[in-house]
Amino acid sequence: MSAITNLDLFEEFFKFIKKDDTDLEAVIKEFGGTTYYIPSYKTTLRNEEILKEYKKCVGEIGLTKKLSKKYNLTERQIQDITKEARQASSLF
Template sequence: MSAITNYDLFEELYAFIENPNNDINATIKEFGGSSFYIPSYKTTIRNDEIIEKYKQNLGQTGYVKKLAREYDLSEAQVYAITKDVREPGLF
């Protein structure tokens, strides 16, 4: 069983609010008093996109540079984001 992340909690809130049977009162009853962190684009979607594109293009010369330009990042930032793909841990 994996730990529940802020992203998981945000998905639960979003699904609850999206349900037409839940009004503002139901939302307050369910989530009132809670503190929510809404995940940033860069730490969820953008980094996942970069990792997937990197995996699909492993071994392609100059691809890190291309990703850096595409996402307006430095090559060092792309290397940091893709570190786990390039250097898998033991566990």
């Protein structure tokens, strides 16, 4: 069983408040007094998007440069984000 992350907690909160029948009183009763961390785009969704695109286009010439320009990151940052995917693909 993996550890519960801040993203997991936020997703639970978001699903609860997104329900059509949820009102302010229900939210306060369920979550009142708790502190919620809203994950940053760059450490969750952006990196997942980069990995997905990397895996889809793996082997394409200039892929790291293309991704660095698209996401306004350095090539080194793209390499860090895709490190595990690159290592996994090089094992086979």
